[in-house]
Amino acid sequence: MNxxxxxxxxxxxxxxxxxxxxxAQVYAAGTIKPLNDIAGITLSDWxxxxxxxxxxxxxxxxxxxxxxxxxxxxxxxxxLEHRQEKNTHSFLIKGLTDLGALCQKLFRQEFKQxxxxxxxxVLKQLEQTNDGYNWINMLLDxxxxxxxxxxxxxxxxxxxxxxxxQHQPGFPRPTTALKRRYL
Amino acid sequence: xxxxxxxCVIGSGAGAGPVIYTLAKAGYSVVVLExxxxxxxxxxxxxxxxxxxxxxxxxxxxxxxxIVEEELDDGEWQSQSTYQSGWNFWNGNVVGGSSNFMSGFFxxxxxxxxxxxxxxxxxxxxxVVDWPISYADLEPYYTRVEHIVGVSGxxxxxxxxxxxxxxxxPYKPTAEHPVSALIDTACNKLGYHAIPTPRAILPQAALGRxxxxxxxxxxxxxxATGAKGSSRAALIEQALATGRCEVRDRSMVSHIKTSxxxxxxAVEYIDHKGQSQQLDAKIYVVACQAIExxxxxxxxxxxxxxxxxGNNNGQLGQNLLFAxxxxxxxxxxxxxFSKDKSASMHDIGTFVNRALQDWYVINxxxxxxxxxxxxxxxxxxxxxxxxxxxxxxxxxxxxLWGKALKRKLENHFIDGRYIKIEAFCDWMPNDHCNxxxxxxxxxxxxxxxxxxKVGNHVRNLQVGWYLASKGGEVLKTMGAENVISFAxxxxxxxxxxxxxxFGTDPETSVLDPDxxxxxxxxxxxxxxxxxxxxxxxxxxxxxxxxAFRVADKIIQQLGGKKSQGxxxxxxxxx
Numbered sequence: 001m002n003x004x005x006x007x008x009x010x011x012x013x014x015x016x017x018x019x020x021x022x023x024a025q026v027y028a029a030g031t032i033k034p035l036n037d038i039a040g041i042t043l044s045d046w047x048x049x050x051x052x053x054x055x056x057x058x059x060x061x062x063x064x065x066x067x068x069x070x071x072x073x074x075x076x077x078x079x080l081e082h083r084q085e086k087n088t089h090s091f092l093i094k095g096l097t098d099l100g101a102l103c104q105k106l107f108r109q110e111f112k113q114x115x116x117x118x119x120x121x122v123l124k125q126l127e128q129t130n131d132g133y134n135w136i137n138m139l140l141d142x143x144x145x146x147x148x149x150x151x152x153x154x155x156x157x158x159x160x161x162x163x164x165x166q167h168q169p170g171f172p173r174p175t176t177a178l179k180r181r182y183l
Numbered sequence: 184x185x186x187x188x189x190x191c192v193i194g195s196g197a198g199a200g201p202v203i204y205t206l207a208k209a210g211y212s213v214v215v216l217e218x219x220x221x222x223x224x225x226x227x228x229x230x231x232x233x234x235x236x237x238x239x240x241x242x243x244x245x246x247x248x249x250i251v252e253e254e255l256d257d258g259e260w261q262s263q264s265t266y267q268s269g270w271n272f273w274n275g276n277v278v279g280g281s282s283n284f285m286s287g288f289f290x291x292x293x294x295x296x297x298x299x300x301x302x303x304x305x306x307x308x309x310x311v312v313d314w315p316i317s318y319a320d321l322e323p324y325y326t327r328v329e330h331i332v333g334v335s336g337x338x339x340x341x342x343x344x345x346x347x348x349x350x351x352x353p354y355k356p357t358a359e360h361p362v363s364a365l366i367d368t369a370c371n372k373l374g375y376h377a378i379p380t381p382r383a384i385l386p387q388a389a390l391g392r393x394x395x396x397x398x399x400x401x402x403x404x405x406x407a408t409g410a411k412g413s414s415r416a417a418l419i420e421q422a423l424a425t426g427r428c429e430v431r432d433r434s435m436v437s438h439i440k441t442s443x444x445x446x447x448x449a450v451e452y453i454d455h456k457g458q459s460q461q462l463d464a465k466i467y468v469v470a471c472q473a474i475e476x477x478x479x480x481x482x483x484x485x486x487x488x489x490x491x492x493g494n495n496n497g498q499l500g501q502n503l504l505f506a507x508x509x510x511x512x513x514x515x516x517x518x519x520f521s522k523d524k525s526a527s528m529h530d531i532g533t534f535v536n537r538a539l540q541d542w543y544v545i546n547x548x549x550x551x552x553x554x555x556x557x558x559x560x561x562x563x564x565x566x567x568x569x570x571x572x573x574x575x576x577x578x579x580x581x582x583l584w585g586k587a588l589k590r591k592l593e594n595h596f597i598d599g600r601y602i603k604i605e606a607f608c609d610w611m612p613n614d615h616c617n618x619x620x621x622x623x624x625x626x627x628x629x630x631x632x633x634x635x636k637v638g639n640h641v642r643n644l645q646v647g648w649y650l651a652s653k654g655g656e657v658l659k660t661m662g663a664e665n666v667i668s669f670a671x672x673x674x675x676x677x678x679x680x681x682x683x684x685f686g687t688d689p690e691t692s693v694l695d696p697d698x699x700x701x702x703x704x705x706x707x708x709x710x711x712x713x714x715x716x717x718x719x720x721x722x723x724x725x726x727x728x729x730a731f732r733v734a735d736k737i738i739q740q741l742g743g744k745k746s747q748g749x750x751x752x753x754x755x756x757x
């Protein structure tokens with residue numbers, strides 16, 4: 001099964017708000033799993049991650065944001081990669097937990113309840129810690145991947161990122177996503 | 184004595200290909216053991232994630248790390264696994280090795296490179312020696328590479344031009360980007376002599392391979408047309424056509440066995456199914472790239488070789504080389520050009536192909552006595568978009584995100600054309616740059632991994648600064664903005680040589696002048712390990728040329744050609 005078919009099965013390519021599909025089910029390896037556990041992370045946490053991604057890389061009329069480049073589904077596929085580092089999962093969740101605690105400390109609210117300015121303030125403060133800096137840096141790196149890697153990997157749909165930045169891809173382009181190393 | 188094969192070649196990159204090609208053409212049976220898979224032209228795509236973000240062509244560092252020991256600012260030495268640091272020292276473990284992924288900037292060494300010690304004298308804390316052969320010994324083989332691997336270029340008069348036995352290159356230069364003319368103009372203005380950079384890339388179909396597709400993704404990518412002169416496309420596939428060559432890919436050699444008399448009896452390897460196998464041959468050729476060659480030989484102990492194969496003098500793994508130098512960049516704003524010119528400047532497929540070697544020997548009183556300098560290559564900034572975009576995130580004031588990041592991306596990608604300079608100088612061999620076996624870390628098969636100490640000599644930085652600043656001067660004269668230039672003490676992990684230096688004295692070298700082990704008459708090393716000093720250019724052309732030279736020595740040792748497979752038609756130089 002190629003990457004695109006896999007994503008269609010997940011429902012990601014059928015909706016611009018993929019995480020709203022709370023009742024959808026994932027069919028993988030012949031089993032049925034509730035969608036609220038993708039790559040070992042709950043739907044609730046994925047919704048929080050999505051809000052952070054969309055703040056870090058906002059949509060604009062003339063340029064795609066995290067939403068248009070499929071940043072969340074892309075990050076989910078990254079976590080499903082062959083032999084993905086297990087601590088990426090835990091680091092992702094730890095950063096989310098730290099962010100939530102900082103939101104409560106500064107504003108006594110959740111990240112989703114904050115204004116854009118307040119969200120920026122929280123992220124700036126989180127950035128001051130080593131873990132916080134690395135967490136935001138990691139999310140930004142994956143956003144750049146979702147923006148500019150070949151669409152076979154699930155981000156950059158129809159080359160939307162390339163078009164925005166007037167980037168010409170090389171050829172031949174990959175026809176399927178390479179899911180693991182050759183060695 | 185009956186053996187499974189005449190020749191067993193371990194590794195398949197630039198140091199292996201010429202031996203495989205030449206011996207198979209000469210009628211000998213050749214087996215190639217390569218730890219990576221056999222990928223062909225059709226398997227290579229312009230896929231940044233596969234090539235450059237996930238290291239798909241090199242081993243998983245969890246399974247096969249290196250331990251790298253480097254000097255910190257306070258003078259202490261620190262060892263760290265590449266799995267922890269992410270600093271990957273592997274290079275293209277596939278059939279054809281890292282030559283599949285090279286950019287193919289092909290410069291010859293010059294006569295002075297063979298005589299650094301006698302020309303310039305000793306350098307404190309550096310183990311500089313002359314080579315046991317001269318440029319004249321290697322020149323015919325540089326020419327042979329031009330014809331068989333395929334080197335395109337154009338010879339122009341130059342103050343530091345090396346002698347050639349042929350008037351010009353057999354293949355015309357690859358198509359050039361408009362920026363090449365801007366470099367020529369700037370250099371003329373400055374009184375410098377820009378030269379066309381020879382490339383191991385065929386501009387049109389030849390040698391049974393297709394020509395370049397000019398799509399802008401060359402270095403770090405496998406070539407989908409066969410235009411790039413990789414060991415696989417140019418040599419191994421020709422050897423396979425003889426019917427006398429067998430490539431066993433996904434075969435990791437773990438040990439070279441020796442008898443109680445000290446003779447090689449077989450090589451042991453792990454095959455693609457994970458099964459332990461062994462085979463024997465009359466001649467064994469090791470070409471695994473410098474670090475892994477030293478590691479394999481160090482791991483191949485026996486009763487007569489307690490310190491590793493051919494290492495009774497303790498020289499194996501010493502005097503490892505990288506490439507010294509520096510770099511820089513500048514940007515040409517599209518808005519400074521006319522509409523038509525701006526459109527042509529947007530082209531991504533054609534090459535810059537310009538270099539400066541005016542300071543290959545530096546005769547500048549302000550810089551001190553005459554000394555060895557180097558080469559400056561001008562290149563496009565690599566087009567990989569994710570790598571470029573990710574560099575925009577980190578600033579001196581912290582991380583950038585939101586609309587500010589988006590504006591910076593637009594500025595970087597849309598407003599201009601970046602030109603880079605790459606300065607190459609000799610990496611001074613020294614006592615703190617070497618390969619040993621790590622005492623604690625083993626790979627997934629249980630063999631000690633390489634412990635690589637990467638000591639850098641201050642001369643590298645001095646010459647690197649000198650060259651990079653000259654390159655920066657050219658960029659400024661071209662009208663580039665934001666010009667930076669710098670020297671670097673970091674070892675570039677794609678430019679590695681040394682560790683088995685060749686020489687006439689068995690006490691101070693690992694190999695004899697024919698790249699044969701001083702201790703074992705049927706063991707040759709033909710990758711870049713043989714080099715006692717590295718010269719001031721990328722290594723690949725010299726590795727190819729020397730491997731062709733050693734291939735002829737092996738044929739001599741075996742009693743000459745078995746067949747008329749090699750003819751003057753193939754090697755004939757017009």
